[in-house]
Amino acid sequence: MATKVFRSATEAVADVTDGSSLAVGGFGLCGIPDILIRALAESGVTDLEVFSNNCGVDGHGLGILLGDRRIRRVTASYVGENKEFARQYLSGELEVELTPQGTLAEKLRAGGAGIPAFFTPAGVGTPIALGGLPWRYDAGGAVAVASPPKEVREFRGKKYVLEESITADFSLVHALKGDTEGNLVFNKAAMNFNPLAAMAGRICIAQVEELVEPGEIDPGQVHLPGIFVDRIVHTGVQDKQIEKRTVSAGKEG
Template sequence: MAFNGLTTIPTGPKVARSAADAVCDIPSGASLAVGGFGVAGVPDTVIAALVDRDVTGLEVVSNNCGAGGHGLDLLLTQGRIRRMIASYVGENKEFARQYLAGELEVELTPQGTLAEKLRAGGAGIPAFFTPAGVGTPVSAGGLPWRYASDGSVAIASPPKEIREFAGRRYVLEESISTDYALVHALVGDTEGNLVFNKAAQNFNPVAAMAGRVCIAEVEQLVDAGDIDPAQVHLPGIFVDRIVYSGPQHKHIEKRTIRTGGEGRS
């Protein structure tokens, strides 16, 4: 099977006419699970369409919050995001500034725990126990969620239940489900079956599962049945809308180069 090239764009009941149509009903105050890892596999097309709408007060769940004018950074810099649940700040200085200035509420979560919270939400599991974070403020509470303007902690994380199993302590983590999910895939068919590329498989599948309405942008759109079932990473049952984005520019979050003869023997 070849995924390359389209003479005509396939159509189907899940295929949106445009990214704008796909996000037209997302209201202010909505919660979003957004795929991507760093700047890899980020649904830039549907995020840009959401930026064009007058929506504010968003609660976003994502591994990070974009960087350098890409991805979620577009919403962040316009003050559209009220609360972030993420695992790290990364290279986004505006994310750090808003958090420390008390303009943005941030719930920092261990990366593996965040992925499992999303997966559990999509699977209908309300909560689970994990050893990650036991003995730290993650379980004991006190992590700053929002700072006051004077630098004091306005809202802190609450303590979580600890239980012992087979002599080891575990913390109870609640699952996450959101109003919408925005994800990016390399290939999708008209029924919503998706194939992700490399690092894009990290958070996109679980974000898609967690959203009550999942909007997936795909670089290559094919007819139903054209994807070998063994190659499907996420079945179409989790996907509600498909947006054909075409091939996307691959961003580099931080470029490091070597000059001259450095490092050579």
């Protein structure tokens, strides 16, 4: 049986090609697969479609690929911390599908579970359901591509909108610990989108801070079973960037 462990991030992402779609874990800079993202940037791959809660920040995480113009389209919930993301979107250089955060999470989970679509109350009566959200602007600021209307159906007297699930060619995730079979443990808030993104990728690539042998992780502590994980890269503990640093003013003695 072939091992899931790869010697480097470069080897693990070597078959990600131009035009690939990626489901990427993390929230802001918390729990992001930064080593895998950096390896992709160094590979020169471009024209990517990304599914992620946000697009990192300028110069970090997915912001690296964005700044190098490697990303064609993003499905995300949040733009705010990345000025280049906002600039490319508003200038018509990037297609963006903004999605309610809970809906995005469920679209990823459903994709990994083999569920093609589901109904949710989130977005009923808004442009999410009615259509018309600007996916892409033209150079003059007019809407070039708008979202289509979605099916709305009533169940037990309440309206719900139909959302299609997400599957991607690859998923990139970060875990605190993993074993060589791909069973993963995430650290606190890094649980956010990582398990869901992992499930949604046809090929899941995980970077782990600590790599152990099978049986060393208590089965009750496994957050994501190895059936969802195809490749593992042991990165060790890396320096983690702080998205926002707030320091209170000191008191005079």
